[in-house]
Amino acid sequence: MKMAQADDHIRKGPWTEQEDLQLVCFVGLFGDRRWDFIAKVSGLNRTGKSCRLRWVNYLHPGLKRGRMTPQEERLVLELHSRWGNRWSRIARKIPGRTDNEIKNYWRTHMRKKAQEMRKRGTAMTSIASSSTINTMTESPTKSENVLGISNRFPGNKGSCNTTDLDANGERDISEEEDYSMDRIWDEIASPEDEVNSAQVFNEGYYNTKNNKEVGCSFSCPPMASPLWEFSSESLWKMDDEDEMKTLVHMGGTSDHFNSTMNTVDYHKLCFR
């Protein structure tokens, strides 16, 4: 909590319209880089971090609002299956969407999926072995342990642990009903699974302890440097032909790739 203690008058919580206006104004003047500086000169009693977050997640003119399109949803699933919870990385490939938005979407998505699964009472064994789920749409959000699910989900711990079956050899539903997402994730996360994940997908994986990429065999560009270049031109640039192909393949439109500062939209966003 080093930032807060510097100034007791630092504002927190929801941003007011007035604050938004001020921030937009000063970002226009000084660019979207020097957040501490902007926070100071703007007179906003906010931290630079808070300003940056507000801009990135809400005020940036390139942002799309509203529900994810099916194409975007598929892209999120696809990319998450590759990279796990690298939200900012995923967000860079989905024009107009922020890491926060995608993160929130995924969370909701996972919750729904988990509920559906519980309702159906289906064992994850069949799910994990199902080819229809090869992109790991049910993959966990915690860490990149997208595999190892099959022998870790309720009723199938330690691969077919018979203690999960009742006397008749049937599944103990009560335990499944008790299964929260957090618990599912806890079950999923384990070091050996990281390796399994990488082995199976052969697409790169991370050391979740320190978030270091420890292997990457799929063709992906190196980590893009900043979220966007220092310009208001476009937040999401397609800098890779493959990525463009992917998006075209996913059926996405290319309109927003070229999105530039549109004054009308900008003001719609900022002054709505």
Place this chain on the structure above:
DNA sequence: AAAAGCCGCAACCGCCTTAGG
């Protein structure tokens, strides 16, 4: 109509990385 529960999202926290001196 009111209360409870659920959901979506904005924002914060704390750790890690990077850049500059």
Place this chain on the structure above:
DNA sequence: TCCTAAGGCGGTTGCGGCTTT
């Protein structure tokens, strides 16, 4: 090379609105 400040990122929380009971 080391140190420090700022930026970036992923995880988490809390609130407001909507839906259900």
